[in-house]
Amino acid sequence: MLTKLMKYDFKALNRYLILIHAFLLAAAAAVRIFLTEPLRPGDSQSIIVSTFGMILFVLIAVGISFATGLLTAIRFYKNLFSDEGYLTHTLPVTRGQHLLSKTIAGSTWYFLDQILLLGSLFLIFHAKPLRNLFNANKAELLKELGFTGAYANLALWKIILYLLIFLLISALSSVIMIYASVVLGQLFTNHRVLGAVICYIGLTTIMSIVSYALLFALGLISLKVHDTSMSMQYFNTVSYMVKTLNLSMILAAVTSVILYVITYQLLQTKLNLN
């Protein structure tokens, strides 16, 4: 039954998400062909035009990521809690299977969205003029970024694998948080959608405060601008990023497990369709 549920959950999401991500790749290809490939690094006009193009692309990418989250939330809400819920909940399937199927479909798309976003950025920046610029300054750039010491000569596959794991956990946690908000919103009997939005804002705010507090507690951020441990002389971007990403991965994994259990319990005990 889980496979059948997933088939329909993917089908419902694919319908719009394939289209908008095709648009993302097309936009990236257009930026590459018309802006970054003909870029002349010394020409200020060329740089200005490319910068505006990049800003536009970033806006499109942010919009598409937002739309991915929104469409996932709409599918979850519509299929389980609107009139369609009258069919969904009368299928001979457990609530746990419904939740699992939607979590797999939603987070797969969230993951794909981020991969495609990174892919399209790679497409844009892999243009010849930028490649030449990078190669000419490679040693200096890598040193500045902190690819030194333990991080020197880091294999590319290790970086990619680490990024994939990070993106997977982040996709799962984002989707679980959306679903938890929708289910918590159902407790606001008369304003269920508004309740879901309020819960989402509440949950993301709590997450931000907790992660900020942890970063602070672990000394990864400091109130002092010239804290010795943070001074530029010793500051290593890669090392800092790895520590921050590790922390946010652990935090996301823990909160995801908690929210998934809460969502499951609420679906089991508090389902009250209008």
Next chain:
Amino acid sequence: MKPILECSGLSKQYTAGYYALKNLNLVLERGQIIGLLGPNGSGKTTFIKLINDLITPTSGQILIDGKLPGVDTKAIVSYLPERTHLDQTMKIKDLIKYFADFYEDFRMERAFTMLRDLNIDQNARLKNLSKGTKEKVQLILVMSRDAKLYILDEPIGGVDPAARDYILHTILNNYNEEATILLSTHLIHDIENILDQVVFIRQGELVLNASVDEIRMQQGKSVDSLFREVFKC
């Protein structure tokens, strides 16, 4: 053999002090067509939603074929809600595949035959159909299952009298004799002739549970006139 449905002390409270259903005790036997009758807001839909596990009871319990509402009961209950519960962006033939995918007792051929009888294009998307046609499609899907219990909430509420006849005809022709149909409506006159049993509920409480023959023989009244008498405003 266990009754197809039994509920004991079943209550549902939506807000403090307001009970949509209050201490309902009821047993429904197999092989009958039962009318669940009551005025608007009497708790008919709440009862039906509880049977279908769409809401959680405040107290009491329901047993369907001896089991609490869950995966096993959903496999034997075919439910027609009073609203469009299908994904309206889907084509009719895909909806049929959807039902066939999830319900083992779904008979595809029966659904396609009924669609052909009614000249409904299986390639049409549900959202492009008229309200009446949508209701017919829903009914076709629900009646194409070989379920043990059919629950039809206001199946004839929104359609014209001609379509009403077709729907009743469809219901009668497609259920097997051992199955039970629980049919909620306030259009009693139209369905009176097909009912074996009636259950009257008012303000969430059971008022009457009797066979149609009993009502006719003992009280000398039709169900329609008894309903008007009991629920007189």
